[in-house]
Amino acid sequence: MHEIFEAFKIKEAKVEPIEIGIINQSFRLITPKESFFLQKINHHVFKDINGLMQNIELVTKHLANKFDKHCLKVPKIIPTIDKKLFFKDTLGDYWRVFELIEETYSFNHIVNEHIAFEAGKMLGKFIEGLSDFDSKKLITTIPNFTNLQMRLNTFDDIVQKDNFNRLVSIQKELDFIQKYTQEMIQFDDLLKSEAIPKRVTHNDTKINNFLFDKKDNAVALIDFDTLMQGSVLFDFGDAMRSGLNTSKEDESNLENITINMNIFKAYSQGFLSQVELTKEERDNLINAILFVSFMLKKV
Structure with a gap:
């Protein structure tokens, strides 16, 4: 860690691993005066580290002045001694530090x-706060991340090969997918059309990317690695896909899975209270939940 500490002008710190996420490695740095959030960025997933960090810098600076007025927080990058947004060590690993x-x-x-309502408000404020930001300035950090057709092609290829002779045992699931594929393609075409505005989107709006204060008020949305140009419908749909399920996300027993409609109502109310959507966006919020659930569970 000595090389990293020197790069970020940190003289001494206690290092504590943080067990969150599965892509980057995270640590809490505790110094006598303040604490920092250190991450080793997975450059196998994110190929353009400079572009990724430029995305975060642009968006956080744009949001900072707006959010400060409402006592909301944005991740603040700590630059290196060379005034760079990240540090590449002698082993070829990439590191960054946030307050x-x-x-x-x-x-x-x-x-x-209450937590649903607060998270919905926070997402709404994030989307609305960036409504005057040109999303074309952002690079694509993960190509084809929301590309349904690519996922369909990959799935169809796996089905055709059937390398492990499992098709017979999943015929019910295959029938379900085939039944709704065309409907989902039509929704995907809508997202790509001019009818849906292109906005800055977070693209990973599960609840553990929201931070709350001691009064259970949402004060920050974090983990900006997937900031890209996209549709607000994906962000809302992903939040509801992961948030409405009363069981764990990888639950295999369907009898244990139910949908909490009170959570949906509270989240939606919070979200819509903070963001101005077009009629086309509002009319397709429900369809977005179905679309994201279909796409992310496709392969």
Whole structure:
């Protein structure tokens, strides 16, 4: 860590691993005066580290002045001694440091309607706060991340090969996918059309990317690695896909899975109270939940 500390002008710090996420490695750096959030960026997933960090810098600076007025927080990048947004060490690994947003915590699932309402408000404020930002300035950090047709092609290829002779045992699931594929393609075409505005989108709006204060008020949305140009419908759909399920996300017993409609109502109310959407966007919020659930579980 000595090489990293020198790069970010950190003289001494206690290093504590943070067990969050599966892509980057995260650490809390505790110094006598303040604490920081250190990450080793997975450059196998994110090929353009400079572009990724430029995305975060552009968006956080744009949001900072707006959010400060409402006591909301944005991740603040700590530059290196060379005034760069990240540091590449002698082993070829990429590191970055943020100010730690103190006295906050997150949830692994939406525990009640108040948390749902607050998270919805926070997402709405994020989208609305960037409504005057030119999303064309952002690079694509993960190509084809929301490309339904690519996922369909990959799935069809796997089905055709059937390398493990499992098709017979999943015929019910295959029938379900085939039944709704055309409908989902039509929705995908809508997202790509001029009818749906192109906005700055977060693209990973699960509840553990929201930070709350001691009064359970949402104060920050974090993890900006997937900031890209896209549709607000994907962000809302992904939040609801992961948030409405009363069971764990990888639950295999369908009898244990139910949808909490009170959570949906509270999240939607919070979200819509903060963001101005077009009629086409509002009319397709429900369809977006179905679309994202279909696409992300396709392969």
